[in-house]
Amino acid sequence: MTHIAHWIGGAERAGTSGRVGPVFNPATGEQTAEVDLASTAEVAEAVAVAKAAAKGWRSASLSKRSAVLFKFRELLAERTGELAAIITAEHGKVLADAAGEVARGLENVEFATGIPHLMKGSFSEQAATGVDVYSIRQPLGVVAGITPFNFPAMVPLWMCATAIAAGNAFVLKPSEKDPSAALWLARLWAEAGLPEGVFNVVNGDKEAVDALLVHPDVAAVSFVGSTPIAKYIYETGTSHGKRVQALGGAKNHMIVLPDAELDAAADAAISAGYGAAGERCMAISVVVAVGDIADPLVEAIAARLPKLKIGNGADAGTDMGPLISAQHRDKVAGYIAAGEKEGATIVADGRATDSLPKDGFFLGTTLLDNVTPSMTVYTDEIFGPVLSVVRVETYAEAVELVNNNEYGNGTAIFTRDGGAARQFQFDVNAGMVGVNVPIPVPVAYYSFGGWKASLFGDSHMYGPDGIQFFTRGKVVTSRWPDPGTSAIDLGFPQTR
Numbered sequence: 400m401t402h403i404a405h406w407i408g409g410a411e412r413a414g415t416s417g418r419v420g421p422v423f424n425p426a427t428g429e430q431t432a433e434v435d436l437a438s439t440a441e442v443a444e445a446v447a448v449a450k451a452a453a454k455g456w457r458s459a460s461l462s463k464r465s466a467v468l469f470k471f472r473e474l475l476a477e478r479t480g481e482l483a484a485i486i487t488a489e490h491g492k493v494l495a496d497a498a499g500e501v502a503r504g505l506e507n508v509e510f511a512t513g514i515p516h517l518m519k520g521s522f523s524e525q526a527a528t529g530v531d532v533y534s535i536r537q538p539l540g541v542v543a544g545i546t547p548f549n550f551p552a553m554v555p556l557w558m559c560a561t562a563i564a565a566g567n568a569f570v571l572k573p574s575e576k577d578p579s580a581a582l583w584l585a586r587l588w589a590e591a592g593l594p595e596g597v598f599n600v601v602n603g604d605k606e607a608v609d610a611l612l613v614h615p616d617v618a619a620v621s622f623v624g625s626t627p628i629a630k631y632i633y634e635t636g637t638s639h640g641k642r643v644q645a646l647g648g649a650k651n652h653m654i655v656l657p658d659a660e661l662d663a664a665a666d667a668a669i670s671a672g673y674g675a676a677g678e679r680c681m682a683i684s685v686v687v688a689v690g691d692i693a694d695p696l697v698e699a700i701a702a703r704l705p706k707l708k709i710g711n712g713a714d715a716g717t718d719m720g721p722l723i724s725a726q727h728r729d730k731v732a733g734y735i736a737a738g739e740k741e742g743a744t745i746v747a748d749g750r751a752t753d754s755l756p757k758d759g760f761f762l763g764t765t766l767l768d769n770v771t772p773s774m775t776v777y778t779d780e781i782f783g784p785v786l787s788v789v790r791v792e793t794y795a796e797a798v799e800l801v802n803n804n805e806y807g808n809g810t811a812i813f814t815r816d817g818g819a820a821r822q823f824q825f826d827v828n829a830g831m832v833g834v835n836v837p838i839p840v841p842v843a844y845y846s847f848g849g850w851k852a853s854l855f856g857d858s859h860m861y862g863p864d865g866i867q868f869f870t871r872g873k874v875v876t877s878r879w880p881d882p883g884t885s886a887i888d889l890g891f892p893q894t895r
Contacts (some may be wrong), residue, residue: 400431400432400433401422401431401432402433402434402435403422403432403433403434403435403578404602405435405437405441405445405601405602406582406586406598406599406600407441407444407445407448407596407599407600407601408448408452408595408596408599409594409595409596411582413435414435414437414438414441414602415438415440415441416437416438416440416441418436418438419434419436419526420433420434420602420604421433421434421649422575422576422577422579423489423760424435424488424759425489425720425721425722425759425760426487426491426711426712426713426720426746426758427491427534427577427711427759428725428758428759428760429758431488432579433757434578434602434784435602435603436575436603436604436607437572437601437602437603437606437607437610438606438607438610439606439609439610439820441601441603441607441651442601442603442610442614443480443606443610443614445570445883446541446616446617447616448596448599449541449568449570449596450540450541450568450595450616451601452568452595452596452597453538453540453567453568453597456563456566456567456568456594456597457537457538457540457566457567457596458596459594461514461515461518462515464563465512465513465514465515465564466592467591467593468470468508468514468560468563468564470591470593471508471510471560471588471591471593472505472508472509472512474587474590475501475504475505475508478506478587479498479501479502479505480498481484482497482501482580482581482584483498485498485502485580485583486500486501486551486552486580487639487712487713487720488596488713489576489577489578489579489580490548490576490720490723491712491720491721491722491723491759492676492678492712492720493712493717493718493719493720494712496675496712500550500552500554501552501786503553503840503843504552504557505553505556506554506879507556507557507560507843508556509562510843510861511560511561511564512564512861514564514565517564517565517866518536518866520533520534520535520536520872521534522534524585524721526876529878529879529880530877530878531876532874532875533874533875534872534873534874534875535872535873535875536866536871536872536873537566537596537871537873538565538566538567538569538869538870539567539618539642539869539871540616541567541568541569541570541616541617541621542562542567542568542569542570542617542620543569543570543571543572543611543617543619543620544558544559544562544569544570544571544572544621544622545620545621545622545624546558546571546573546574546581546610546622546623547609547623547680547681548574548577548678549614549675549679549723549782550623550638550679551573551574551577551579551580551581552580552584554623555571555573555581555584555851556584557623557860557861558571558584558621558861558865559571559584560861561861561865561866561868562621562865562869563588563598565595565708565866565869565870566870567618567869568597568598568599569598570600570601570611570617570861571598571599571600571601572600572602572607572611573602573618574597575602575603575604576723576724577723578600578602581600581602582600585598585599585600597879608632609635609740612632612635612636612639612641613635613639615639615640617641618641618642619641619642619643619644619868619869620632620636620641620642620645621644621645621868622643622644622646623646623680623860624645624646624647624854625647626647626648626780626852628643628647629646629647629648630645630647630854630855632645633855633856634855642868643855643856644807644848644854644855644858644859644860644868645854645855645856646847646848646849646853646855646860647806647810647849647853647854647855648680648780648804648852648853649680649682649684649780649808649809649853650777650778650780650805651681651682651683651684651685651806651809651810651811652686652687652800652801652804652810652811652866653668653671653683653685653686653687653812653813653837654687654689654794654801654811654812654823655687655689655692655696655812655814656690656692656796656812656814656816656819657689657691657692658814658816659692659698659721659813659814659815660813661692662699663681663835664692664696665696665699665700666703667683667811667813667837668696668700668786668837669700669703669704669811670837670838671683671811671838672684672686672764672784672786673707673718673719673764673784674719675720676719676720676721676722676762676783676784677731677771677781677782677783677784677785677786678722678782678783678831679838680808681808681809681831681838681840682782682838682878683786683811683837683838684780684786684787685777685787686700686786686787686788686789687789687797687800687801688788688789688790688791689791689792689793689794689796689797690791690792690793693788695764697746697768700786701745701746701747701766704747705860706806707719707764708756709755709761709763709764710756710761711756711759719764719784720758721756721760721761722760723760725760727783728760728762728783730783731782731783731784731785731834732749732750732762733763734775734776734781734783734785735748735749735750735776735785736750736837737774737776738767738770738776738785738787741773741774741776742769742771742774743767743768743769743776743787744767744768744769744824745766745767746766746767746768747763747765747766748763749762749784750763750765751871752784752832762783762784764784764786765785765786766786766788767786767787768790769788769790770788770789771789772789772800772803774787777789780806784801794819794823798823798827799801799827801827801829802826802827802828804851805852806849806851807829807849807850807852807853807854808829808831808849808850809829809830809831809838809839809840809849810829810831810832810833811832811833811834811835811836811837812832812833812834812835813835814835820834828850828851829849830848830849830850830853830859831847831848831849843861843862844863844882845862845863846859846860846862846865847860847861847862848860848864860886863880
């Protein structure tokens with residue numbers, strides 16, 4: 400059985416806490432590794448190493464930092480398949496989806512290679528007589544990332560690429576459920592020439608998280624996960640003087656208007672609802688069928704479900720893999736039972752096991768019709784392969800449904816009407832909007848983040864917001880008087 404250690408100061412570091420956690424292959428149900436769980440002291444050691452490394456890395460020229468990022472980008476592009484296989488083995492998603500995850504992370508590395516341009520400030524000559532004023536951005540020092548199991552490579556790359564390019568040292572606390580991708584990235588950073596201690600990995604559970612949140616030398620914390628934990632991260636981190644961006648849960652709606660292209664909408668609902676077994680914060684979990692498109696849309700979605708191959712994500716031809724754990728599989732199955740009890744119509748029941756692999760943490764695709772906003776399957780973030788259909792009569796009802804929901808991560812509309820689409824992006828209260836695009840994750844040169852209970856803090860992730868989050872501004876006012884002209888003036892400075 401493989402043993403997964405920490406990465407501190409440019410090398411693997413065996414844990415000393417005496418605590419370990421199991422790592423499973425979700426497709427077989429077998430434990431494949433054990434991972435060290437860091438103590439508060441071990442987190443403190445990683446932060447101390449990062450603090451020492453941050454001094455030198457901050458002094459590195461922008462061109463030097465950019466060169467390391469370019470090298471890291473090339474190595475990552477060359478070895479995408481290797482990292483994808485690691486993700487599939489511990490998360491369970493199919494290889495193509497894992498490779499897509501790496502590709503989206505790679506986009507953020509590519510954005511960060513432009514750090515010489517991204518860190519440019521501004522300059523005002525002669526703001527007052529003989530006085531110039533200019534602004535600069537500087538790194539924070541030691542920053543931390545706490546990342547979820549569902550994207551063990553992409554989400555860390557959302558954070559660390561920008562943070563490191565900006566001149567910070569980074570401490571990553573990945574999910575203990577699938578930690579190997581983080582260690583793989585650490586080795587790649589070292590191969591790319593990143594100085595020792597600039598990127599560190601501490602595996603762990605709540606003890607490691609809390610240690611990062613209260614450590615005085617951690618200046619900022621970036622987090623992606625569920626809303627209750629995001630709220631806890633934000634409140635704890637900010638109460639200890641940290642800058643925090645905490646991205647929480649979601650209940651993403653896909654509105655389908657009567658004029659939508661039926662096959663395109665059905666295909667989108669399938670891919671966005673069941674891809675990665677629904678374990679995506681941007682997964683579509685609610686299809687809002689407007690008017691008379693409801694019956695044919697439900698029929699079209701249901702007709703596609705038997706064609707999906709569910710199995711080991713490493714096997715060719717597999718469309719959907721297992722869930723991350725037996726506990727999570729059972730929790731999702733419980734939501735299906737609750738939906739049935741509360742009156743939803745079960746069109747397809749993922750609990751039927753006849754066609755599922757006997758081993759592993761598998762659940763089939765579930766389609767629930769006639770769901771109402773009072774049902775548990777609607778109110779809760781299920782995070783599994785369960786798609787709910789809510790029927791409404793008008794566009795206004797559909798928008799009201801989205802806007803009344805506590806979450807505001809992403810939403811989408813399917814229509815042929817450009818006016819309706821434009822009105823939707825104006826009306827809807829969500830951070831990311833798709834028009835005939837079911838999963839509107841922004842490209843790397845924009846920023847990712849939701850509204851309402853989907854985000855705690857005022858900064859979205861990566862892109863321009865990422866640069867702002869991992870740096871702070873400084874304004875310099877300078878005056879170089881001519882020799883012999885100096886004089887004392889106790890008056891308030893004037894800009895004339």
